[in-house]
Amino acid sequence: MSTLLTSRTFRFARQLQSMVQARRFTVLAIETSCDDTSVALLHSPPHSPSIATLLAHKILTCPNRIYGGIHPLASLQFHRRNLMPLLQSLEISQKPDLIAVTRGPGMLAALATGIDTAKGLSVAWGIPLIGVHHMQAHALTPRLVAALNGGEDGVEFPFMTLLVSGGHTILLESRGLTSHKILAETIDIALGDMVDKCARRLLPEEVMDSYPEAVSYGAALEKFCFPEKEPEYAYHPGKTPERKQEDEEKVKRWGEWKLCRPLTKNEKVRFSDAFSFCGLGSTLDRYFSMKDGGPESISVEERKALGREVMMVAFEHVASRIVTALEASQTPPSALVISGGVAANKFLKNILSNYLSHNGHNIRIAIPPQKYCTDNAAMVAWAGLEMYRSGYISAPTVTPVRKWSLDNDTYYGVSDIDCEAGDKNGPGGVLGISGWVKREVEGR
Structure with missing residues (x-):
């Protein structure tokens, strides 16, 4: 009798486990917006929206060192060669419930590779598709991380997001899933682009040669300036006695670098809603070209000091805009989320936390793990899942878009070839372009 009960209990447990697994909602995600080809498979219980399991996640990056940066055609060919093998490597045994794919913004041809593949799979499997912003x-990544940790330490709306990468520098207020307001954005190049360009100027050739072809220049510069054996991430805000002493010691040892302080002289630009980084890189180039003895005469130690100075000036510029936004905010944000490739920079986090605290803002700073900071399909899967559960999918006619603002007050017209025009009387931002289909939410 005891053996029989044990056997029945075991079979019942197996059946219950099978039923629970069958009720899981599975998302297949594809990311091809720039030079990273990524796929992911995410599970989430239908009635536990704050919990998720990442079953598989793979990323390949196009070798870019030979081009001195991202090359659109090389990236496109890389996506074409690697996307299908990556999908095959997932060994999907059952068709997913949803396909999420990056729709934009990004490089149009690269986006099209992912979109076209996702549309084909959607038709073949007969499952819905969602084109993700x-x-x-990136902004929702901390919510993904919380879901992967069983729902712990999530970020609730409203929160503020600093999106910093090689292509974007945006300070954003996220009031809801599809309600966002851009508080500041770059008027020229992105922060990551500027750091990469300065890195190619500052890093000695022997250091660059030690890295693989698919190198992140900004990460290489950080490692060069802050060696693991001596991680000197110490930072003192401006106008403090410690900072004054540091500045005096740098001038005494290296002389005047005269690096540009962004937007400190241009009265035509409203300081609170703009970032600018091109001038900082230009003054670094000028210093190299005018150096007595040429660039070769600049020692390794001075290159490290210059790299730290460039990053500090740029990161302080970013921090000043965050302080202004916090002081103007009517509803205090629950957290400051830092996402995008540059979010992996530890010096950035150290400067932001100290700068904000020095100015009386002790806000929580949420930074996802490095593997989720760069472009990846896991965040696309989660964003697609959140949008799906809110009642949205994409039409079969959905197309990639190069420009797509998150700001609710941004609309696109019929004549704008970079984007699918939306309804002028409808919402802007995420929902401000065509291709959305409203569905009935059925508990998912």
Whole structure:
């Protein structure tokens, strides 16, 4: 009798486990917006929206060192060669419930590779498709991380997001899943682009040669300036006695670098809603070209000091805009989320936390793990899942878009070839372009 009960209990447990697994909602995600080809498979219980399991996640990056940066055609060919093998490597045994794919913004041809593949799979499997806003996915990444940790330490709306990468520098207020307001954005190049360009100027050739072809220049510069054996991430805000002493010691040892302090002289630009980084890189180039003895005469130690100075000036510029936004905010944000490739920079986090605290803002700073900071399909899967559960899918005619603002007050017209025009009387931002289909929410 005891053996019989044990056997029945075991079979019942197996059946219950099978039923629970069958009720899981599975998302297949594809990311091809720039030079990273990524796929992911995410599970989430239908009635536990704050919990998720990442079954598989793979990323390949196009080798870019030979081009001195991202090359659109090389990236496109890389996506074409690697996307299908990556999908095959997932060994999907059952068709997913939803396909999420990055729709924009990004490089149009690269996006099209992912979109066309996702549309084909959607038709073949007979499952819905959702085109994800790339920057929305970055902003929601801390919510993904919380879901993967069983729902712990999630970020609730409203929160503020700093999106910093090689292509974007945006300070964003996220009031809801599809309600966002851009508080500041770059008027020229992105922060990551500027750091990469300065890195190619500052890093000695022997250091660059030690890295693989698919190198992140900004990460290489950080490692060069802050060696693991001596991680000197110490930072003192401006106008403090410690900072004054540091500045005097730098001038005494290296002389005047005269690096540009962004937007400190241009009265035509409203300081509170703009970032600018091109001038900082230009003054670094000028210093190298005018150096007595040429660039070769600049020692390794001075290159490290210059790299730290460039990053500090740029990161303080970013921090000043965050302080202004916090002081103007009517509803205090629950957290400051830092996402995008540059979010992996530890010096950035150290400067922001100290700068904000020095100015009386002790806000929680949420930074996802490094593997989720760069472009990846896991964040696309989660963003797609959140949008799906809110009642949205994409039409079969959905197309990639190069420009797509998160700001609710941004609309696109019929004549704008970079984007699918939306309804002028409808919402802007995430929902401000065509291709959305409203569905009935059935508990998912």
